[in-house]
Amino acid sequence: MAIVYVLPPAGGLQNTGYANGRTYTSNGVAIPVPDFDAAVLANAGWTVLGSVPAQLGGGGVGLKSPxxxxxxxxxxxxxxxxxxxxxxxxxxxxxxxxxxxxxxxxxxxxxxxxxxxxxxxxxxxxxxxxxxxxxxxxxxxxxxxxxxxxxxxxxxxxxxxxxxxxxxxxxxxxxxxxxxxxxxxxxxxxxxxxxxxxxxxxxxxxx
The missing domain is CATH 2.60.120 (Jelly Rolls)
Structure with a gap:
């Protein structure tokens, strides 16, 4: 299993998704999910971004600031x-x-x-x-x-x-x-x- 980041559809307005019996909620930023759930969410219009980009350093997509x-x-x-x-x-x-x-x-x-x-x-x-x-x-x-x-x-x-x-x-x-x-x-x-x-x-x- 690998962890990837996904972004909800409609610019984050449709921010709840379901995959393999699990519920995922985002406030409009990318969130981490298992790759097999990402495939299901992608079929529902979510965007799969991949693993955390290296340039994020101490922060991260979907993490609390700063x-x-x-x-x-x-x-x-x-x-x-x-x-x-x-x-x-x-x-x-x-x-x-x-x-x-x-x-x-x-x-x-x-x-x-x-x-x-x-x-x-x-x-x-x-x-x-x-x-x-x-x-x-x-x-x-x-x-x-x-x-x-x-x-x-x-x-x-x-x-x-x-x-x-x-x-x-x-x-x-x-x-x-x-x-x-x-x-x-x-x-x-x-x-x-x-x-x-x-x-x-x-x-x-x-x-």
Whole structure:
């Protein structure tokens, strides 16, 4: 017998399933079941995700928060360009974020002493955090992305901090029952400048 993870149908709305005399209930996130029960649930519309993805580290699909999805303190830099450049890519496995879950991402970075530097965080292409440091600086930013009682609706306040700002909330309609990506990018203000991502940590928090 092997243990695999399964995700309920209809984006987690139909969250009770039956297999070989056993009842399985999910709040919209993937749950572990024996492989022979997974085959029965699959016939009822459940999605079989397989074993726990290795990149989940200390957390896990279907486990209570907090769960560390990815973490690194290996520096990554960009220089010699003014183009937006990806410094880190984090895979978000299918079903990892439940309908009321939260992605909590933090990072430490530095820039040099010209204006117009931009640090962004993108969820499958959409900018959910935009920070524009204008002087030589090292900083820490945290960004939260929350599911809105759905696996296909998310919201973020894009400035990566605590307090007030002039940026409107960003909403996305990504299907989190499918695999997505979180990227951290840097865009220098001049080709002579260097921007460095020193570390990042990404967690999945499901209630």
């Amino acid at each position: 769960g560390v999805l990815a973490q690194s303190a290996v520096p990554a830099s960009v220089t010699g360009t003014t183009a937006e450049t990806v410094l880190a890519t984090i895979a978000i496995p299918a079903g990892a974020l439940g309908p009321n879950g939260r992605i909590r991402a933090a990072m430490g970075f530095s820039t040099m002493a010209t204006a117009s530097h931009t640090v962004r965080m993108r969820l499958s292409g959409t900018a959910v955090m935009i920070v524009g440091p204008t002087t030589s600086v090292s900083g820490v930013q945290q960004q939260d992305i929350l599911a809105q009682n759905s696996t296909t609706s998310q919201i973020a306040i894009p400035f990566g901090g605590v307090g007030t700002n002039s940026l409107a909330p960003v909403t996305t309609a990504l299907d989190m029952t499918q695999a997505q990506t979180l990227t951290i990018t840097a865009q220098p203000g001049a080709t002579t400048e260097t921007m460095t991502l020193y570390w990042y940590s990404v967690e999945i928090l499901n209630p």
